[in-house]
Amino acid sequence: MTEQPILDIQNLYVEYLTPRGPAQAVNNVSFSIGAGEVFGLAGESGCGKSTIAHSILRVLRPPAVITGGQIRFRGQEVLTMGDEAIEAFRWRGAAMVFQSAMNSLNPVITVGEQVMDVLETHTKMAPAERRERAEELFEIVGIENKRLTSFPHQMSGGMRQRVVIAIALALNPALLIMDEPTTALDVVVQKDILRQIRRIKEKMGFSILFITHDVSLMVEISDRMGIMYAGEIVELAKSKEIFNNPIHPYTQGLLSSFPSVTGQKRKLSGIPGTPPDLISPPRGCKFHPRCVKCQPIETERAPRLTEVLPGHWVAAHAGMPLPQIAAGGT
């Protein structure tokens, strides 16, 4: 990427200090998000994807500590920002839609007021302007204006989720972080909202960091994606490329964990075993105890993220050297 990325994360380390010892939740993670790009982080629970999102906005709570790395937003270091700068960065620079955000609305205040609250706190808008902006935001996310006076309990889950997205968009952020924004919703509503997000993004031009455990959904919505396992990015490439040519055995396993509604029915294996304990992770490649292609070297030395094809990065010993795997495909 020649132009400056919106967000650039380099060698990020985050630990959770637990009574049993530190858990390495995020381990040397680097990626960047370009202007207008939808970047995805996919992985199972506990792989560190939400921790990264929280690190970007600096809303991690103890016992989590960022122990190393840089997070640059438009070239500016986020981790060393002062109170004022971080206040300005949140909402305007980057805004977040949290997991099960639809339950985060205040039940005793109308949703319109909750949108206007954000505007009141963060802008100098007059009340009439705030109202106008709230109406505009509702229109953007596809809710009728008259619903501004509704209380959260009067709305369906899908509609509440739209309200939360409207709030996140209130100050025109350059980066929208969405942590499993549709996981609690029904499939039809999920599809509706994802389409809407994509449309709004194309109109307003912000970038998105999209987090989900659903790889097929991720391939659908994101331009590029990173697959995370036990706090590390194990594969990073264009989403279509990951879908068509997964190289890391974990990625291959994840993709074969989703049955399809079309085509030949085939036996899917999933991945044997369970994700590792992050306090005492396995030596070498953290995936090796579950890996069907494990080689002796993996138990000794951790593989490093390497560019194996243009723009396609993989951290694995298995499958290297590459040409055979790429040709053999799975």
Next chain:
Amino acid sequence: MTLQTSPTAQSTATPAGPALDIRKLSKRFDIGTILRRKLVHALTDATFTVDRGEVVALVGESGSGKSTTARLISRLIEPTSGEIYLDGKNVLKSEPGSASLAYRRAIQMIFQDPYGSLNPAMTIGAHIQRPIGIHRGGRNAKEGVVDLLATVGFNPPAEFAAKYPYQLSGGQRQRVAIARALAVEPEIILADEPVSMLDVSIRMGILNLIEELKEKRGIGFLYITHDLASARYIGDRTIVMYAGHQVECAESTELMDQPAHPYTKLLLSAVPNPEAGLVTGDDEARGEIPSLINQPPGCPFAPRCPHVMDVCRGAMPAVTHLSQDHWVRCHLHP
């Protein structure tokens, strides 16, 4: 599978029929006051069969009545009307009030949340020993426990029997729940979203286990899910539900290849499709499931249906058989 799946089929109990035969099962919840009567039509006229060695998938969005169906069959709640036949016996007649021990042995249930369904103070072995003790009265239940744990994939099983739930992962706990259901040698297992709370990489393991139990032990499963792809994966037949009604039923592959009901088509179009990507800007049915309180007459899908006709708002369509095993309730298929 025969015509008996159809909600209109009316025949007397046939001895050689399917293990579980559900006829016109309905449940209404009264949530109003004396002055303002409000009825929630959670389930209306559910009619289907589940045979031994068969997986029937029940698919729909939240509020479509899937879980209510399972709860009625397990008799955790009593139906408003309808009949449940187990091996030809009308159980609501022969054992009104509460289910007999024999019925509860024959019909077991696995729940969605493997974290909430195990007792944290009991060992894994005790969880499985208890139903054996209650239903089979055996003192020598220990050996059975180890066998069952091995069946559901624990290795070494004896070691796991001594563990507590907190020492197990979600997938392992769900395997314990399955072993516990198997302990009483049931005919039918009702599995209510058994994998939706598990990590994606271990879901297939549980689904494959269900398939294996179906094939090797001849257990019938009612697999409840919101995920069409997994319904196709393990369901021999799939029934699509909408707002408490069954709207379409067919052999799973046929249902997804040739869906007839507009709602089935809508559900299929909403499944993430990595090949095609997110298609934007087309006009298809949108919106959400309607309120189940005091439903108007007619097809419940009419307000969202892209092909809605006048007749749809007036009357609930009858069942139309498109082929022997494929039926649909929609006025487009009169």
